[in-house]
Amino acid sequence: xxxxxxxxxxxxxxxxxxxxxxxxxxxxxxxxxxxxxxxxxxxxxxxxxxxxxxxxxxxxxxxxxxxxxxxxxxxxxxxxxxxxxxxxxxxxxxxxxxxxxxxxx
Numbered sequence: 192x193x194x195x196x197x198x199x200x201x202x203x204x205x206x207x208x209x210x211x212x213x214x215x216x217x218x219x220x221x222x223x224x225x226x227x228x229x230x231x232x233x234x235x236x237x238x239x240x241x242x243x244x245x246x247x248x249x250x251x252x253x254x255x256x257x258x259x260x261x262x263x264x265x266x267x268x269x270x271x272x273x274x275x276x277x278x279x280x281x282x283x284x285x286x287x288x289x290x291x292x293x294x295x296x
Contacts (some may be wrong), residue, residue: 197220251282
């Protein structure tokens with residue numbers, strides 16, 4: 192499924208033991224060097240485990256108050272089940288600032 196940077200997508204996220212997965216939201220932060228690879232950061236409703244709280248979560252298509260975990264994952268775009276929304280300008284700017292910190296850019 193075609194996605195763009197800052198899209199909020201639903202995709203299966205594996206549990207740490209890799210035995211099962213659950214469909215969860217994530218934010219597209221870029222495209223990989225290989226055709227079809229996406230870089231995403233997971234979204235969580237557990238705000239105590241979020242590295243960044245989204246201000247405009249409802250306008251972005253999320254059902255509950257949410258934040259972003261400080262992880263970057265590479266996934267195949269074929270795993271994307273649905274695009275549910277897009278980050279607001281202020282949440283996008285906050286995520287960009289956080290990415291610079293995480294990646295030491």
